Amino acid sequence: MRNSRLWSGLSSVFSFLLIAAILGTGCMMQYEGTVNGALGIRTSKVVNEDDVDAKDLVYFESEYGELNAENLQKLIADTYAESVQEEEEGAVLLKNENGALPLAAEETRVTLFGHAVAEPLYTAPSAGSRGFESEYCIDLYTALTNAGFEINDTLYQAYASSETKRGNGARDHQKQVDNEWLMGEEDISFYTDALRQSWENDYNDAAIVMFAREGGEGSELYMEDPAEGISQLALHRQEKDLLQMIKDSGKFEKVIVLVNSGWAMELGWLDEYDVDACLWIGAPGQRGFEGVANILTGKANPSGHLTDTYAVNSVSAPATVNSGYNNQNWTNLEEVLELSTEGDADVSWYTAQVEGIYIGYKYYETRYEDSVLGQGNANSSKGSSTGKAWNYADEVSYPFGFGLSYTSFEQTLDNVEINGDDITVTVTVTNVGDTAGKSAVQVYAQTPYGEYEKKNLVEKSAIGLLDFGKTKILEPGEAETLTITCDKYLLASYDYKNAKGYILSEGDYYIAIGDDAHDALNNVLAAKGAQGMVDETGAPKSGNADKTYRWSEAFDKETYRTSRVTGEEVTNQFDEYDLNYWIDDCVTYLSRSNWDATYPLEAVQVAATEAMVEALDGDMYEKPEDAPSVSSFTQGDRKGIPLAAMIGLDYDDPKWEEYLDQFTIEEMANLLPDSYNNNPLPEMGVPSVIPGDGPDGVGGTFSKELYGDGRNDCCFPCEVILASTFNKDLMRRRGELMGEEAMYLGMTHVWMLGANLHRTPFGGRNFEYYSEDATMSYLCQIPESEGIASRGVHAGMKHLVGNDQENNRMGVAHYFNEQAFRESALRGFEGAITKGDSKAVMHGFNRIGMKWCSASEELCTDVLVNEWGFEGIQETDAIYLGLPYHCHYETTLAVGTDFYCFDIAEGASYVIPKAIKENDDGNLLRILREATRDHLYIVANSSIMNGYSENSKVVSITPWWKIVMGVLIAAFALFDVTCIVLLARSKRKDKVKVEEVQKS
Amino acid sequence: MKEKLGTKAIGFYVIVFAVLMALVSMIRFLMWAPSHAAMDMMIVAFLIIGIVIDIVIMMKDNDYLTIAATACYSVAVARLLTNSVGSFVDAFQGINMFGDATQVNTIVSISIIMGIGVVSSILASFLKRVRG
Structure with missing residues (x-):
């Protein structure tokens, strides 16, 4: 090869490497x-003087002591144990005919069905x-094997090697592109004769069938899915075929269904397929x-x-008419x-x-209450699934609130005392069954719904959760008073x-306990002397008035007129967030009055006006006329x-102003x-700051080096x-453990808890x-948030607010009336901030009314700060895409x-x-200082x-990859230039040689 | 024409192949990018410049121009990949937030064609393109 081609080739190689590296x-x-x-x-470290004992500089202690390898192992073991306990206490037993569960000690040879296994x-x-x-x-396979089950491997391995996959159909709402959506269940033809033989004479103590449903970030579940045009939460053809096959085989002693879904599946089919037991296990x-x-x-x-209603038909909820795939x-x-x-x-x-x-x-x-009491045209066919x-x-x-147990409990309402804001409810729980368990x-x-409420469109739920508690493990015959x-x-x-x-309505109030919301309402109805109550199966129920407490209140619009946290007046803030504000009577809100x-x-x-x-x-920000000059602030001192x-x-200590004076605007x-x-x-002594992101894990890997x-x-x-554990101790414990993990991962705050609503299933x-x-x-947020905060990690609620759907989440405008907003979407965030010590919130992608949440x-100032007394950081959701509505920085900064x-x-x-400098905008500068x-x-x-004191030094650490990339760029550039120079020399030599040949 | 082609060595045909790859990848990119908010005129421009340079090389061979053509194709493929980091992140995380996970296969396939163009161009730099 001629030298010039070698050098040109090498130059090409290094040019490519140089460009790729740059x-x-x-x-x-x-x-x-x-x-x-x-x-x-980590891009910073702390350096202290030699005589400083790091132990004296611990402001938040780990319960395990020093952060080290040995204690990390204890933490990891505790997080795994907590997970198991949460699942044990949070999974909901929905059906258990003839005590099908638990499986007997000898019922160990089982077949797992459903691709989800x-x-x-x-x-x-x-x-x-x-x-x-x-x-x-x-x-599941490993857990069951470890628990002593012997599993039909023929079928399991067939599932494992099947090419069938579940696809969540993630949709890019910006580009309106759909990902592949797949139910992920096997067709009935999958079950060949050879496979069917595998449970013919063995592994038939129980058929354990697991069905999954999956959505996710950016993936709304379908109300009419691409497979069959039915609700994604409904039972699908392949699943029906599978259940029918199991039923027709007549081989299984028991059929147990596990619902592996974070969404409320439609389960009206359990009896049809002779399912003996059904356990909702969520996403474990x-x-x-x-x-x-x-x-x-x-x-x-x-x-x-359950923390959701499991509807026979998920689209029977009125919210489905306008939400998700029915956005307009x-x-x-x-x-x-x-x-x-x-x-x-x-x-x-x-x-x-x-x-x-x-x-x-x-x-x-x-x-239901209105249908029992014959009021409000509740028996109308409108909204009925049957027509x-x-x-x-x-x-x-x-x-x-529904959930079964392997034992039976009796709950008696002993006493209710009302003292100011506190309603103290005393309940004795007795285990009257023969198995130990928690209850x-x-x-x-229930609060009154009278003429005032009807006239002024104050809507009332017939029953509302007020609080909950959980017993310890009660042995048979044992009782506990909560x-x-x-x-x-x-x-x-x-x-x-x-x-x-806020008002307290005039009339009769009821406190009720019950096995679930429906049971509690039946108890209230019994106390009212109503007739014709039924349970969820339609069987007559009489209710139990002894499980209720009734008292009366006069109309009161003063007690909650002011914020209990700040003293600020709580009054309408969201009139303009109602479509009716813009277009007269274009929305008729659902009312129990009719x-x-x-x-x-x-x-x-x-049509938008x-x-x-x-x-x-x-882009709404305008510099106020009375804005101070930038020069009236001290910066860079x-x-x-x-x-x-x-x-x-x-938070409002004057020393903060002095501290902020040191910063330049930039x-x-x-x-x-x-x-x-x-x-x-x-x-400024500010170390590198790393957040975590959840809600079901803070997201990180521990340092093997440390x-x-x-x-x-x-x-x-x-x-x-x-949430389904109804156990605040577990909620607090999860918070504490996540806080501990965040300490090991060096996180200041973690973007959890997820406080949006299941507006629809x-x-x-x-x-x-x-x-x-x-x-x-x-109620769930408070202990979990407190638990995280107890370790010096801030629990960041997300996504404030109304971000209850993934479809069109980028910018979808969510309109509402203020009662609905305050008592639903906003209420979901209120507990952690007003009671749970949360000092961080992440906003939603959506708009509320006309405005992006941020x-x-x-929202950000009048309610969050002025009413709820929020002190901390408010963050947008990810604005990576740089959509126009994300980029009104002055407006968003100005509102908080x-x-x-x-x-x-x-x-x-x-x-x-x-903006600050060009407009001499001291107002925006003041807001920047607040941020x-x-x-x-x-x-x-x-x-x-x-580990930090006032004498500590924060030292920047240049990440090793920056050095490596810098060296690579320099080396490639050097080699590239060298090759080009050598190419030039080689060509000159060639030219000289040619000239010499020509001369000779 | 036959006479002209008779003067060409293997490197020439590799350059022709590189041009073809660049053309195919550009067409595929132009068919895909505008409808997926991924249009980057720099990618198109560098592919066009690379193709033009290679055409010049076909007419009048020059070692420096082969380096320039390689550099142009390299910029195009590197920009496509770096522009698409968000989509790769989403595909890895199983979400749709930073990019478009559903498009990763297309991005990879276009990048592979561009990458073949880069490799061909590099190869051509090492090879004799004209006989004699």
């Missing part, structure tokens, strides 16, 4: 935080721990299947209760898109919460029409105050984008399982939100947003200083400041 490095720099996170790199749903696609992908994950995370096995063997007695485009969409300056997809979709407060059981049970008169048993398979005490309430202190505030209703505030006249039969369709389009455009000096100071603005592994600011174990943090069972992320009931969410002053999630282009860092304080307040008061 562009690759640019890309890595853009995702610096993510890269550092993935590689487990080989492809279990540990969790659905979202953020959080990837522990379920690790070697430390235990699947990486260790929960051990709990499932323990329930099957009887090692654990199930004590979970403006009827004048073309005109809207022409007028709007936002992105097309950002302003195209809307949903009206026509169902008002009637979500989940609040609809089914309220309509006939509405009938409770035709609509509900299992009510909210959940569910306390419900005292549950409930919050009277939860009995108040928001009157947005007349009082424009079900027939108000039940929504079709989605609300309206010019004023509405203008309001949809989110280095006084040597480190962040450590702010530890423990109040330094503060550089703190606005959240890359999930944020660089330190050594001069702690000798590089595995993932625990993927706990899904949040619905946790189809919400893509229902699996990681607690319940259909906002009060359930409110751009709503009414502090942090911009995955603002990869760092638009906030650029736009805000420019900086909000951000650093939670950092200063987190466990990552353990």
Whole structure:
């Protein structure tokens, strides 16, 4: 080969490598935080003087003592044990004919059916721990084998080697593209004669059938799926064929169905296929299947209760008419898109919460009471699944709060005392069966629905969860008395029409205990002397008035008129978030005053007016006329105050102003984008800041270098399982353990808890939100949030607010009336902030009314800060895509947003200083200072400041990959240039040779 | 024509192949990118420049231009991959947030064709393109 070709070839090689290295490095720099996170790199460290004892600088202690390898192992063991216990107490036994479960000691040879047994749903696609992908994950097969079962391997291996896959049909709503959606079940032809032989004479002590349903982030479940055009939550043809095959075989002693789903499946078919027992197991995370096995063997007695209504027909919920796949485009969409300056997809979709407060059981049970009492045209066929008169048993398979046990309990309502805001309920629980177990005490309430309420459209659920408690394990014959202190505030209703505030209605109030919401309502109805009650099967029920307590209240619009936290007046903030504000009477809200006249039969369709389009455009910030000059603030005045000096100071301590004076405007603005592994600011004593993301695992891998174990943090069972335990001790414990994991992972805050609602059973992320009931969410958050916070880690609620669907989540406008909003979507977030010490919230992608959540002053400031007393950081959801409605930085900052999630282009860092300086806008600068304080307040008061004192130095660490990439770029450039020079020399030599030849 | 082709060596045909790969990948990219919010004119521009350079090389061989053509194709493929990081992240995480996980197969297939173009261009740089 001639030298010139060698050098040109090598130049080409190095040119390619150089370009790849340069562009690759640019890309890595853009995702610096993510890269550092993935590689487990911290970008700062603390350096203390020699005489400092680190033990003196511990502000938040781990319960295990020093963070080290030995203690990490104890923590890991505890997280796994917690997972198993959560599953044992959270899985819900829905059916258990003739004591089919637990399986007897000799019933060990079983066949597992359903493709899900080989492809279990540990969790659905979202953020959080990837522990379920690790070697430390235990699947159903392994858990059952470990528990002593002998499994039909012929069929199991056939499932395992099958090419069938489940596809969640993730939809990219920006690009309107669908992923492949697959039910993931085998066709009946899969079960060949050879396979059928495998259970003909063996492995037929029980058929354990597992069905899965899967949504996820960006994946709404279908109301009419691509497979059969039916609800994704319904039983599908292949599943029916499978069950029929098992039934027809006549070989199995017992048929047990496991529902492996974070969504409420439609289960009206259990009797049809002679299913003996059904256990809802949710998404069990990486260790929960051990709990499932323990329930099957009887090692654990199930004590979970549903936190959703299991409808016979999921689309019978009125919320489905306008939500999810029934979102609407403006009827004048073309005109809207022409007028709007936002992105097309950002302003195209809307949903009206026509169902008002009637979500989940609040609809089914309220309509039930009205049908029993013969009021409100409740028996109308509108909303009926059968097309006939509405009938409770035709609509509900299992009510909210339902759950069986291997034993029986008796609960007696001993006493109710009302003292100020406290309603103290005393209940004695006795185990009257023959198996030890725990019992959940569910306390419900009914408040009056009278003429005032009808006139002013104050809607009332016939029954509402007020609080709950759980016993210890009670041996047969053993009793325990629980005292549950409930919050009277939860009995108040928001009157947005007349009082424009919370009211306590005039009339009779009832406290009731019951096995579930329906049972409690039947008890209330019994106390009212009603007749004709039924249970969910349609069987007559008389109710038990002894399980109720009645008292009366006078009309009261003052007690909850002011915030109990801040003293701020609580009054209408969201009038403009109601479509009726913009277009007269375009929405008729569902009202129990007349079900027939108000039940929504079709989605609300309206044309957006010019004023509405203008309001949809989110660039709303204007510099106030009285804004101070930038020069009236001191910035960049280095006084040597480190962040450590702010530890423990109040949120409004004057020293914060002094501390903030040290920052330049650019330094503060550089703190606005959240890359999930944020660089330190050594001069201000700010270390690198890393958040976690959940809700079912904080998401990270432990440092093998530091702690000798590089595995993932625990993927706990899904949040619905946790809620279904009705056990606040377990909720608090999960919080504590996640806080401990976050300490090992160096996290300041974790984006959990998931507090959105199961507005419909189809919400893509229902699996990681607690319940259909906002009060359930409110109550569950408090202990879990407190548990996390107890370790110096901030529990960040997400996604504030109304982000109850994944379909069109980018910018879908959610309209509502203020009662529905305050008592449902907002209530879901209130507990953690007002009572659970939560100091971080992540906003939703959606709009509420016309405004993106992050751009709503009414939400971010008027309610969150002024009413709820929130002190901490408010973050957008990920704005990586840079959609137009995400990029109104001045507006969002001005209303209270502090942090911009995955603002990869760092638009906030650029736009805000420019706006401040070009407009001499001291108002925006003041707000930027507040955002900086909000951000650093939670950092200063987190466990990552353990080891820091005012004398500590924060030292930046350059990630090793930056050095490697820099060296590679330099080396490739050098080699490339060298090869080109050598090529040039070679060509000159060739030329000289040619010339010499020509001369000679 | 036959006479002209008779003067060409193996490297010439490798360059022709590289041009074909660049053309195919550009057509595929143009068919795919606009409907998936992935359009990047820099990718198209560098592919076109690379193709033009290779055509010039076919007419008048030049070692420096082969390096330039390789560099152009390299920029195109590297930009496509770096632009698509969000989609790869989503595919890995099983969610749809940063990009479009559903498009990973298409992105990879276009990148492979572009990558073959880069390798061909590099190979052609080592090879004799004109006889004699």
